[in-house]
Amino acid sequence: DQQVKQNSPSLSVQEGRISILNCDYTNSMFDYFLWYKKYPAEGPTFLISISSIKDKNEDGRFTVFLNKSAKHLSLHIVPSQPGDSAVYFCARTNFGNEKLTFGTGTRLTIIP
Amino acid sequence: GAGVSQSPSNKVTEKGKDVELRCDPISGHTALYWYRQSLGQGLEFLIYFQGNSAPDKSGLPSDRFSAERTGGSVSTLTIQRTQQEDSAVYLCASSHDNTGELFFGEGSRLTVL
Numbered sequence: 570d571q572q573v574k575q576n577s578p579s580l581s582v583q584e585g586r587i588s589i590l591n592c593d594y595t596n597s598m599f600d601y602f603l604w605y606k607k608y609p610a611e612g613p614t615f616l617i618s619i620s621s622i623k624d625k626n627e628d629g630r631f632t633v634f635l636n637k638s639a640k641h642l643s644l645h646i647v648p649s650q651p652g653d654s655a656v657y658f659c660a661r662t663n664f665g666n667e668k669l670t671f672g673t674g675t676r677l678t679i680i681p
Numbered sequence: 682g683a684g685v686s687q688s689p690s691n692k693v694t695e696k697g698k699d700v701e702l703r704c705d706p707i708s709g710h711t712a713l714y715w716y717r718q719s720l721g722q723g724l725e726f727l728i729y730f731q732g733n734s735a736p737d738k739s740g741l742p743s744d745r746f747s748a749e750r751t752g753g754s755v756s757t758l759t760i761q762r763t764q765q766e767d768s769a770v771y772l773c774a775s776s777h778d779n780t781g782e783l784f785f786g787e788g789s790r791l792t793v794l
Contacts, residue, residue: 575723603781612685612772612785613724658724662781668737669714669781673723 572596573642573659575672584681588646592659592672595640603669604633604644605658613658617644646677654679683707685786687773693792694763702758702789706775713756714776714783715748719769727771730756763793 574593582588594602600621605613619626619633619642626633632645646653656674686705694700706713715727726740730750741747745763750756760767770790774783 601781610787612774612787613783614785615782618781660724660781668726668729669783670726671716671724 573661573670573672575659575675577675578673579676579678581678581680582649584651584679585648588644588649588653588677588679590644590646590657590659590675590677592642592644593640594642594659594661600661600663602633602635602642603660603662604631605660605671607656607658607674616657649679651679651681653677685773685775685784687771687786687789689789690787691790691792693794695794696765697762699759699761700763700791702760702771702773702791704756704758704773704775704786706754706756706773707777707784708754710775710777710784711753712776713750714774715756715758716772716774717769718772718788724772727758760791763791765793767791768793 572595603618604616606616607613617628617631617633619635624635630646634643642659656676658674659672660669662669688703711732713730716724718724728735728741728748729737732753733750745761748758770788772785772788774785776783
């Protein structure tokens with residue numbers, strides 16, 4: 570069973586500081602990992618992704634790190650802004666298997 | 682707009698009634714997904730369509746749940762004899778490739794009294 574786990578249901582970070590969101594996974598092989606962001610009353614939106622052949626992917630203020638030996642995925646947001654306050658979901662999929670498996674989410678609150 | 686459209690946005694029904702939820706994917710997207718999010722829970726996979734066929738329907742919780750897709754476009758999710766535990770936000774998403782980048786609609790909030 571391929572799972573992703575987000576063990577922190579919530580996180581508060583001061584504006585301008587770094588936000589680090591974490592995700593652990595099991596039984597990976599040629600997976601693709603993604604982060605989605607969700608505002609209340611809206612559908613999730615894709616944020617950033619990384620394939621299992623890479624260790625890092627960066628897009629502006631967002632960087633995703635993949636530690637394959639620890640089976641750990643993290644999303645860094647720096648500097649954090651009030652508009653980053655949302656629920657963040659990590660997700661995984663296999664190449665050729667289009668189903669996404671999501672974590673339970675982490676609610677990020679940026680304190681002005 | 683050009684995004685994924687879902688209807689109704691809100692549905693309140695009585696226990697035992699049937700409900701039908703509709704999803705209009707982004708034009709040209711061959712893959713379509715249904716997920717649901719119960720209160721305080723993560724996103725639970727229900728079913729996935731590639732064109733009109735459903736290669737993976739492993740997430741449908743019971744035989745009261747069914748879904749179809751016609752013309753490679755619109756999909757309907759039907760829940761028969763609704764129960765209170767069916768209350769959730771039902772999210773539809775579509776995609777045009779297999780990189781995992783899904784485009785979600787705003788969801789249909791179902792409340793079963």
